[in-house]
Amino acid sequence: MIPAGLCRGIPCDRLDVRMYGRILCAGGRQTSYAQSMSMTTLQEIIDAARTLSPTDRLRLVDAVWDDEHPENWPALTPEWLAEVQRRSAEYDAGRMKAFPWEDVQARVRRKAGLDG
Secondary structure, rough: OEOOOOOOOOOOOEEEHHHHHEEEEEEEEEEEEEHHHHHHHHHHHHHHHOOHHHHHHHHHHHHHHHHOHHHHHOOHHHHHHHHHHHHHHHHOOOOOOOOOHHHHHHHHHHHEEEEE
């Protein structure tokens, strides 16, 4: 749900974001997601995201993250780089088992309720 008042200037109590980029207002009016969001600030989007259920928040993060190309990802912090190097050394020494990314991603998506 998106906070009130974002439906093309028509007062609404809440907006319900639906699939395929359509939004259904509490009053039954429909508008495109882009039209509704054009007047929304980043803080309003963050505030709206915080009202979502944990599963829907994870779906939102998943959808936004999947749209971002890896070259645009932030650089690793020194702490994360150290952790990557530690894990790599553990793997090289045979103390850590690796799994294909597709298997890990599927398991995480299932646990988070994101696969359906």
